[in-house]
Amino acid sequence: MSDFFNSGWSIYISIVTLIGIACCIWLLFSQRTITVIRAKDGSISADTGHVWDEDLRELNNPLPRWWMIMFLLSCIFALLYLFVFPGLGSNPGYFEYSTQGDLKKSLISANNELKPVYAKYMGMSVEDVAKDPQAKIMGQRLYLNSCAQCHGSDAGGSKGFPNLTDGDWLYGGTPENIKTTITNGRGGVMPSFAQLGEKDLVNVANYVRNLSGLPADSIKVAQGEAIFKANCVGCHGSDGKGNIIVGAPNLTDKVWLYGGSQATILETLTKGRQGMMPAQDKVLSPEKIHLLTAYVWGLSNTNSSAK
């Protein structure tokens, strides 16, 4: 516990707490008798003799003794509690209990319970896990918790976040590739080519649209080809089919991460793009990543999975 900025406060709080309990006990004992009036015949008056506002009397209705004993027991309980549990300043108590420790313990026990389930899947290949209906449900839950924020609940992706169901992969679609992507994350960089000037960039954009069979100005396509060959083939390849080692997209298909309109392509060329898949190795256990890999792989390999 580091809630106090120095140990003086902890001592101060401890003293206030203990004095509070001591005062409770003192109050109970100092007030254990009451002054009453006894008549000569031995009868004790029903009130304490205190009268206010002419006729408002304080009656003498004694408390039961077990109530006092309970009060004392509560004080003893409080002292015992403070001894074994945290409560006196920053003293952790004899049991050194903390809610964080409790959480850790329950996490460990939950993980131990899940171990045999995971162990079964860890022994299977990704392709086989993808066929298992139970693993699919677990995978979906993991996916919805950890991936759906960016890739969408249906894994269909959105602008800047790849669609995981279309069979098109920036970094490769084999189970090993997918697992590497999830575990270590990826950073895809499309540099800015603003220095080429807008006219050349428009030509390149037309060339790129032509590659994937989209309508384009044929003159600009021809002019763009030379600029493409000079600047883009390093990553996207001379045929424009991309490179899964650097995550350069295939430009000949109809899949566009940021959009395929001329204006969007121009924006991509001018400003560049920064794609970022965060690494999950610190967040998810290898077992969970294995299940997720199978789920994600299964999304676009539905034919090979058992139906």
Next chain:
Amino acid sequence: MPETSSIGGKPVPIEVIEESLYEIRNKIHPRSVSGIFAKWRIILVILTQALFYGLPWLSWNGRQAVLFDLVQRKFYIFGLVLWPQDIIYLTLLLIISALSLFLFTAVAGRLFCGYACPQTVYTEIFMWVERKIEGDRFARIKLDNKKWPWSFKKIRLKLAKHFVWLFIAFFTGFTFVGYFTPIHVLSDKLIHFTLGPWQTFWLCFYGFATWGNAGFMREQVCKYMCPYSRFQSVMVDKDTFVVTYDKIRGEPRGSRNKSTDHAALGLGDCVNCSICVQVCPTGIDIRDGLQYMCIGCGACIDACDQVMEKVNYPKGLIRYTSENAMQNKEAHQSIFKHIFRPRVIVYSAIIGILISLFLFSLVTRNPLRVDVMRDRGALAREVDGVRLENIYRIQVMNSSEFPMKVSLKAKGLDDLKILNSQGREIEEIEVAPASNQLMPIKVSTMIGSSEPGNYPIHFDIEAQEFVGNKTLIRKRHEKSTFIIPR
């Protein structure tokens, strides 16, 4: 402090003393009583306990009829399966119970305390055992007297009593836990000594609480712990029927010879036999007037009526009547007219409305629940440059005990189409009994069919519930938003 005070003008010598503020409990040994109210109490003890002890053993549809499954968070009450989402029914039930308490108290005082409260009921059972083993009031006073040394007989009687008490107490604890763990499983586990730690804890806790409260604490619970006893006095007014000693008729009290005419001696009808005090389970003297310790059990009425019969006086020196009736010496018939006073009518009306609402909503309760959550990560996406897609998660909950087949429709925009996450048409979704299912769906419309903006859409969900060979149709209407970006 003054040395003398004056009462009635005459100086009385007094003395100022210190006394303990805490009172040692004087054990009360109520005398057994018979009569109409005692009979009613026995009937109610049997009814409430038959209900409490018997209910967990009933079965329904192959499961325990009444079971509160805290782990699965499902609460079975006969044909009904309640989920935590149904908390409103518990709230309503508690409000109705509280209002009923108000109504009963306004009409006839602390009826609940005297006849149905578990504290009274278990005390009654424990006192019955005590009476059977140790004998009636005087035998018990003698037995508990400090002068009686610990003899074999005393030890035998006390041991026998506590053995029976503990048996009842632990059976009560067992039954209590049986509402939360299937009672057949529980009894198996109990026989084989394989109860879980929490089951053991609650069984013992409830058992010891019963033993302590009904065996030892008794009236102390009513006098010092129970909040109802304090606030019920607020609901009592001058027309409320309460256990009342007829002061006008009874005073001045005094013993008398049967042959003499007590009226000539200037005596009232009270023969000062103190039996009304002896039978009182809270140890009060009803002749001092209505007190907060009085639980309205009517034991003194039964006892006094018997005495009045013996001495040939009219019954009802202590009776159920109202303060107004007592002062105005009203006939029994006219008292009943005061029952329908505004307070009672308002309480009854509210209870009537709430019970109708409660029953109506229970009968028309829809076991199909649907949650629609729009994906917030993305506004929308284009599909093949033709359609515009929004993504939703649909959670379908089937809170009935029968399987459901659910179909989905989206409405509110032109040409809305629903696909599952694999991009296929959604046929019927099967949802198993008492379970829920989450599925991501894609909803799409044609690009350009509507201007950019946020559109309210709704999902029409229709489920077929297969109850035996009947099929019930359940419907839900869930609102959501469809976004067409600029």
